[in-house]
Amino acid sequence: MSIRCEKLTHIYQQGTVMESYALRDISFEIQDGEFIGLIGHTGSGKSTLIQHLNGLMRPSSGTVYFNGEDIFAQGYDLRKLRGQVGLVFQYPEYQLFEETVLADVKYGPKNMGLSEQEAEERAREALELSGLQPEFYARSPFELSGGQKRRAAIAGVLAMGPQVLILDEPTAGLDPKGRDELLETVSDLHKRRHTTIILVSHSMEDVARYADRIMVLNEGNLQYFDTPRRVFRYFRELEKMGLSAPQITYLMQELRDEGIDVDPSIGTIEEAREEILSLYWSQGGPLAAGADSGTEAGRGLGESSAATGK
Amino acid sequence: MLRDITIGQYYPVDSVIHRLDPRVKLAGTMVFLISLFVTSKLPAYLLATGVLFGLIRLSRVPFRFITKGLKAIMILLVISVSFNLFLTTGTPIFRIGFLQITWEGISLAVFMGVRLIYLVLASSLMTLTTTPNQLTDGLEKGLGFLNRFSVPVHEIAMMMSIALRFIPILIEETDKIMKAQTARGADFESGNLIQKAKAMVPLLVPLFLSAFRRAADLAMAMEARCYHGGAGRTKMKPLHYEKRDKNAYLLMAVYFALMAASRFLPF
Numbered sequence: 001m002s003i004r005c006e007k008l009t010h011i012y013q014q015g016t017v018m019e020s021y022a023l024r025d026i027s028f029e030i031q032d033g034e035f036i037g038l039i040g041h042t043g044s045g046k047s048t049l050i051q052h053l054n055g056l057m058r059p060s061s062g063t064v065y066f067n068g069e070d071i072f073a074q075g076y077d078l079r080k081l082r083g084q085v086g087l088v089f090q091y092p093e094y095q096l097f098e099e100t101v102l103a104d105v106k107y108g109p110k111n112m113g114l115s116e117q118e119a120e121e122r123a124r125e126a127l128e129l130s131g132l133q134p135e136f137y138a139r140s141p142f143e144l145s146g147g148q149k150r151r152a153a154i155a156g157v158l159a160m161g162p163q164v165l166i167l168d169e170p171t172a173g174l175d176p177k178g179r180d181e182l183l184e185t186v187s188d189l190h191k192r193r194h195t196t197i198i199l200v201s202h203s204m205e206d207v208a209r210y211a212d213r214i215m216v217l218n219e220g221n222l223q224y225f226d227t228p229r230r231v232f233r234y235f236r237e238l239e240k241m242g243l244s245a246p247q248i249t250y251l252m253q254e255l256r257d258e259g260i261d262v263d264p265s266i267g268t269i270e271e272a273r274e275e276i277l278s279l280y281w282s283q284g285g286p287l288a289a290g291a292d293s294g295t296e297a298g299r300g301l302g303e304s305s306a307a308t309g310k
Numbered sequence: 311m312l313r314d315i316t317i318g319q320y321y322p323v324d325s326v327i328h329r330l331d332p333r334v335k336l337a338g339t340m341v342f343l344i345s346l347f348v349t350s351k352l353p354a355y356l357l358a359t360g361v362l363f364g365l366i367r368l369s370r371v372p373f374r375f376i377t378k379g380l381k382a383i384m385i386l387l388v389i390s391v392s393f394n395l396f397l398t399t400g401t402p403i404f405r406i407g408f409l410q411i412t413w414e415g416i417s418l419a420v421f422m423g424v425r426l427i428y429l430v431l432a433s434s435l436m437t438l439t440t441t442p443n444q445l446t447d448g449l450e451k452g453l454g455f456l457n458r459f460s461v462p463v464h465e466i467a468m469m470m471s472i473a474l475r476f477i478p479i480l481i482e483e484t485d486k487i488m489k490a491q492t493a494r495g496a497d498f499e500s501g502n503l504i505q506k507a508k509a510m511v512p513l514l515v516p517l518f519l520s521a522f523r524r525a526a527d528l529a530m531a532m533e534a535r536c537y538h539g540g541a542g543r544t545k546m547k548p549l550h551y552e553k554r555d556k557n558a559y560l561l562m563a564v565y566f567a568l569m570a571a572s573r574f575l576p577f
Contacts, residue, residue: 016372017323056489079495087493095490097515107512111495142519156494 004029007062022048024220037207038200040217041242050166054085083112086162092153096141101152108160126159147178164196204246208267229265248272321438327369328439331555332448339436345569346425354572371438379434394419446471464540487516
């Protein structure tokens, strides 16, 4: 069970003066149950890439294998694939159209050929997973707030019961609280249902916190595909691509430059806190103060870096 | 499918046609369209064909870009041609039931078909070689004299330019929503007519909403920049004629005279 891309290339407007490469020879494999962060500058080909994964776009050359089968082969059931590889577009709330939230969420399962009753069950389950309160189910989707609309729209994809969920910048335009809640929901889904997640994002902080592996696209090329820590080691290269490592990585880097022996590839505040604390203890722990205040100091450090992070 | 619509899509290459003043191109398109209807003589149509294809060559726009616009009028073309073909009275060739094909019908149908096709090709050529901005500039300046008859030329031109500007945006938006709904298992292609119409609802509702939202945003942005219509507005790049534009007018006049004169041909 996996998604495998082989030498995927996509050329826009091939054969005209406006011809341009959106993707160039991209090959990778994503295992079942992985949480992948997809990062890249605007126009790096992220959206194009994810649209190939569920067969919405056809590659100019190369192909995609889902569970070992070539999805662009003749006779492959693309509609079924779209139920298995759920794709949530950017600003998904703009695709809502039904009279009630519930009816809208049922649209996907009904397209899959499920009965009215099954579709309703799926829809309710998906809405619950998406974290939308039941009092909104019977309301018009256009009456909801931005964050609620987005949850309803995501539920619309979840209701199809995908094994792989691709989210294109799901937190764009949400406030910090909405963003954190939504990412928690996604992470929860990953843990509870073992859904493979591909999260497209600009924010290194978000990706570092949740992703098992990070995929970095640059001008249509797959630049890095590795664990967050290994990718963050290339923070100077990332900067050249118009990206950056998480703020905390920079802090760790500075600490290291100051001669303090910390791992500079750390990407989350929690990891940084552990690293600093373990260093603190290994160097003799509390010298002047007690053990408690030592922890305090570590926490203090962690929090001040959190402040720079935000 | 959506990429077939070429109206309002500029093809960016440099050519004589691209460099012409937009007023010349507008006038030229009008003259060409009218010329197709002043005559139905074969030599005249050969001339028109030569001129049209010559211009297309000059414009350096690939031919298949220009013919893309034809797909959109295919149904109209088929209907009008077959009406002319079957419902014209005259010397019959053969008949099936109440339908009969006559010599007059064939000739009318051919002319009708050619006229429609040339009409689309000529206007596609104009929009592909002229940016929407140039086009409305040209319209505004070219029709400026109508101001004296209290026709709000600027406002009409502005509306046109906004409408033209919105075409690619809406196409893109349609494409996006279509993909989003396809990702949810929607099927826009198969099924009978009623099923197809029903399948459009998930596309049309979000599309209309977004069109209204965009219109409201644009109105707000225009007001925020103190837009108050045409009175007293000046141009950053005013249009003025070059020598090539005058030559183009001259050629246009010659062409039209020839076309009009062909009416008096004896055959």
